[in-house]
Amino acid sequence: MTGSIRSQSKKWTLGLVLLGVVVLLWVLSSFLINMIFEDNSYRKPFFITYLNTASFIFYLVPTFKNVWHKYKTTGKLNIHDELILEEEGQAIPNGTANNNTHVGTDSDDDDTAATVVDEHSSLVSKDSSDPTIKLPLRSTIKLSAQFCILWFLANLVTNASLSYTSVASQTILSSTSSFFTLLVSALCHVESVNKIKVLGSIVSFIGIIMVTKSDYSYVTASKIHFAIPYKFHNGIDYDNTSPVTIIIGNILALAGALFYGVYSTLLKLKVQDESRINMKIFFGFVGLFTLVFLWPALILLHFTGKETFEWPSSPRVLSIILTNCLITFISDFCWAKAMLLTSPLIVTVGLSTTIPLAMVGDFVFKEKPMTALYLFGAVLICGSFFIVNRNAEEETINHVIDEMADNNQLRYSV
Numbered sequence: 001m002t003g004s005i006r007s008q009s010k011k012w013t014l015g016l017v018l019l020g021v022v023v024l025l026w027v028l029s030s031f032l033i034n035m036i037f038e039d040n041s042y043r044k045p046f047f048i049t050y051l052n053t054a055s056f057i058f059y060l061v062p063t064f065k066n067v068w069h070k071y072k073t074t075g076k077l078n079i080h081d082e083l084i085l086e087e088e089g090q091a092i093p094n095g096t097a098n099n100n101t102h103v104g105t106d107s108d109d110d111d112t113a114a115t116v117v118d119e120h121s122s123l124v125s126k127d128s129s130d131p132t133i134k135l136p137l138r139s140t141i142k143l144s145a146q147f148c149i150l151w152f153l154a155n156l157v158t159n160a161s162l163s164y165t166s167v168a169s170q171t172i173l174s175s176t177s178s179f180f181t182l183l184v185s186a187l188c189h190v191e192s193v194n195k196i197k198v199l200g201s202i203v204s205f206i207g208i209i210m211v212t213k214s215d216y217s218y219v220t221a222s223k224i225h226f227a228i229p230y231k232f233h234n235g236i237d238y239d240n241t242s243p244v245t246i247i248i249g250n251i252l253a254l255a256g257a258l259f260y261g262v263y264s265t266l267l268k269l270k271v272q273d274e275s276r277i278n279m280k281i282f283f284g285f286v287g288l289f290t291l292v293f294l295w296p297a298l299i300l301l302h303f304t305g306k307e308t309f310e311w312p313s314s315p316r317v318l319s320i321i322l323t324n325c326l327i328t329f330i331s332d333f334c335w336a337k338a339m340l341l342t343s344p345l346i347v348t349v350g351l352s353t354t355i356p357l358a359m360v361g362d363f364v365f366k367e368k369p370m371t372a373l374y375l376f377g378a379v380l381i382c383g384s385f386f387i388v389n390r391n392a393e394e395e396t397i398n399h400v401i402d403e404m405a406d407n408n409q410l411r412y413s414v
Contacts, residue, residue, distance in 0.1 A: 015341030018334040019350045025331035027357045030162060030170065031365070032324045037163045042317045045160040046307050050294055051321065052328040053152055056287025059280040059333075080137075087137045087278045134276050143270050143277075144285035147263055151332075152290060154259030157252045164249025166362055172211050172381055173253035178348040178388060179204055180261030188269050191345050192395065200388035203380050210377030264344040267336065274340035283333060345388065352385040 036042040067082045135143075161170050179201040185191035271277050301307040312318040339347040359378060362368040 011341045015338040015347070016350070018338035018341070019347055022331050022335045022338060023351060023354050023357070025327045025334075026351070027354050027361065029324050029327045029331070030354075030358065031361055032320050032327075033159055034162045034166075036317055036320055041314070042312055042321070043163055044307055044309075045163065046156060046301055047298060047309065048321060048324070049152060049156045049159050050290065050298065052155065052325050053148070054287050054291040054294075055325050055329050056283045056332075057291055058284075058329070059287065060284035062280070063284070083281065084137050087140055087281050088134050135271065137281075139270070140277055140282055141285050143267070144282050145289055147267060147282075148286045148289045150259055150263035150266065151286065152294065154256050154263060155328075157259070158256035161249045161252035161256065164245045165253065166368060169211060169246070169250065170253045170358075172207075172358070172378060173250055174257050174260070176204055176254060176381075177257035177260040177264075178345065178352070178385055180258045181264055181344050181348045182261075182388070184261045184265045185268075185344055188265055190265055190269050191343070194391070196391040197388050200384040200391075203384035203387075207377040207380030207384065210373050210380065214371050214374035214377060260348070261344075264339055264348065268339060268344045271340055274337055277340075279333060279336055283336070349385045349388055352382055 033048065037045075042048075063082055063086060064079075066086075067077065067079050070082070071077050158170070158174060161173075165173075182191055182193065182197055182201060186193045191197075298309055302309040312321055335347065338350075359370060359374075363370055
């Protein structure tokens with residue numbers, strides 16, 4: 001029992017370390033995107049999101065290098081077999097995939113290997129809910145497709161919200177994803193609901209109202225509008241510090257929080273433990289699906305005038321876009337690992353630490369004042385997250401202990 005607790009503790013610690021990396025990178029990414037949106041140098045939220053997500057295809061580069069290397073040796077381009085090996089290989093009995101699937105040229109050996117792979121995939125698919133068995137390749141690819149849609153929508157509306165509201169406000173409102181994560185997780189039976197979690201969610205919403213009210217009061221009281229106007233599709237120009245624009249930005253940020261709660265719960269529900277899936281294969285197919293299926297939207301947006309396509313106009317803009325792309329490439333992989341090593345709610349709550357970082361960033365770099373209402377709203381949100389986090393952590397520990405106790409009783413009864 002002690003060994004199991006120690007192993008779980010190490011996983012939890014690694015998850016928290018990865019979460020810390022995500023926090024720093026996400027705040028940096030928000031400021032970078034806000035820089036080119038705010039001065040209207042490159043206000044292309046859809047294209048930036050498309051580029052960031054499509055870059056995940058580079059996670060498949062090691063796989064295709066292995067395929068090419070084996071092609072030069074055997075003369076066969078066994079992409080499917082290589083994916084099977086990387087995703088399920090460790091679960092195939094007696095290393096059959098390693099010995100037969102990729103080596104040799106005899107057709108009987110290939111047929112035998114294919115049969116083993118098919119039988120294994122069928123067997124795993126029947127027990128895909130078993131946390132000790134790796135997901136079959138087909139399930140991983142299907143999950144990538146589902147995740148791709150939700151992830152893209154979440155990041156699109158989040159990036160778009162930075163066109164209309166401040167980084168600090170966007171970060172705080174996006175952090176309400178803990179409420180949505182709790183709600184969706186409860187509906188999917190991934191998390192339990194109790195009075196403490198509900199209370200924390202209510203306090204969080206009170207904080208949201210205060211933050212939104214503070215933003216609204218700040219821009220209506222100001223007599224100077226220094227931002228670049230942005231033309232909406234109906235031809236009306238709005239200043240990106242006007243009350244209407246900020247409300248739109250806050251709504252988009254909340255929509256991103258909702259989508260986040262859905263896709264994080266989906267990933268945890270389907271995968272359960274990080275050892276069951278090859279994250280590089282998973283994210284690689286997310287990038288592949290984005291690259292292949294979402295490019296028509298770029299053309300549609302261009303010809304409808306909603307977002308005209310153009311390349312970055314300066315080295316500064318190009319460097320910001322590529323840097324943000326690299327940040328997304330690393331941070332989202334770390335986020336997924338952290339979420340599977342801990343839980344959706346824990347990671348969502350942990351991301352609330354982006355709030356003080358973003359607020360300090362707006363104060364230092366943009367000289368945006370911190371009103372008492374703004375600060376109090378942020379404190380309420382952080383406080384609610386702390387309450388929910390502590391409760392969820394206790395529940396997780398108790399669940400692990402109960403699970404080990406049940407396993408011991410079963411062993412003794414047998």
